[in-house]
Amino acid sequence: DTGVSQNPRHKITKRGQNVTFRCDPISEHNRLYWYRQTLGQGPEFLTYFQNEAQLEKSRLLSDRFSAERPKGSFSTLEIQRTEQGDSAMYLCASSLRDGGDYGYTFGSGTRLTVV
Amino acid sequence: AQSVTQLDSQVPVFEEAPVELRCNYSSSVSVYLFWYVQYPNQGLQLLLKYLSGSTLVKGINGFEAEFNKSQTSFHLRKPSVHISDTAEYFCAVSDPLNTDKLIFGTGTRLQVFP
Numbered sequence: 001d002t003g004v005s006q007n008p009r010h011k012i013t014k015r016g017q018n019v020t021f022r023c024d025p026i027s028e029h030n031r032l033y034w035y036r037q038t039l040g041q042g043p044e045f046l047t048y049f050q051n052e053a054q055l056e057k058s059r060l061l062s063d064r065f066s067a068e069r070p071k072g073s074f075s076t077l078e079i080q081r082t083e084q085g086d087s088a089m090y091l092c093a094s095s096l097r098d099g100g101d102y103g104y105t106f107g108s109g110t111r112l113t114v115v
Numbered sequence: 116a117q118s119v120t121q122l123d124s125q126v127p128v129f130e131e132a133p134v135e136l137r138c139n140y141s142s143s144v145s146v147y148l149f150w151y152v153q154y155p156n157q158g159l160q161l162l163l164k165y166l167s168g169s170t171l172v173k174g175i176n177g178f179e180a181e182f183n184k185s186q187t188s189f190h191l192r193k194p195s196v197h198i199s200d201t202a203e204y205f206c207a208v209s210d211p212l213n214t215d216k217l218i219f220g221t222g223t224r225l226q227v228f229p
Contacts (some may be wrong), residue, residue, distance in 0.1 A: 004158070006158075031215060033215070035217075040221070040222075041221055041222070042119075042205050042207070042219030042220050042221050042222050043159070043205070043219050044218075044219070045217065046215045046219070047214070048215050055215070056216070058213070065127040091158055091159070093158075093159075095215075097215075103149070103161045103164055104159075104161070104217065105161075106151075106158035106160070107158050108156070108157050108158045109157075109158050111156075
């Protein structure tokens with residue numbers, strides 16, 4: 001078990017381009033979360049999945065954002081028509097929902113810079 | 116709705132000194148509380164959590180935190196810090212009925228000087 005893996009670690013893109021990030025959770029974890037962290041702030045919840053089902057989306061997740069988790073394994077987060085305000089660290093986390101064992105394992109994040 | 120306030124954005128201390136990082140939360144219901152640490156250019160690592168039971172919680176790396184319901188606080192402490200403790204520390208709260216979503220504070224930067 002190598003933990004939660006996120007790729008790429010860094011992404012620089014021009015405004016208006018589309019970007020996609022990937023997250024590979026811990027294999028036995030059935031829940032997967034996406035958070036966004038801007039400079040000087042704590043992470044903010046974006047969305048989460050239980051297996052392949054997307055159970056909740058934050059209002060922060062505009063129509064330009066879409067997340068998928070096909071087959072309940074890895075997940076992708078796509079941002080269309082990127083804007084400078086999308087520059088942030090995008091964090092993925094996973095957990096095993098096992099009555100009482102609450103805690104999340106975070107990946108190292110993907111830092112997006114929109115120029 | 117829950118919220119988390121970390122009163123200090125930066126805490127400078129000398130090595131081997133004790134430290135306390137403050138966290139207050141607001142919630143109308145019982146909550147679960149967490150402290151995470153983030154080293155530069157890395158994700159968050161869970162230090163400790165309070166779910167129920169003893170109000171004094173011990174975590175990794177010699178950290179501990181005390182849950183105080185009357186003061187709605189969950190302050191993080193370490194009796195003697197090391198240079199390697201230099202990092203960003205985040206307090207977080209979740210709703211026990213919806214533990215799938217964490218609400219984080221804005222973080223406290225702990226800077227340990229030799």
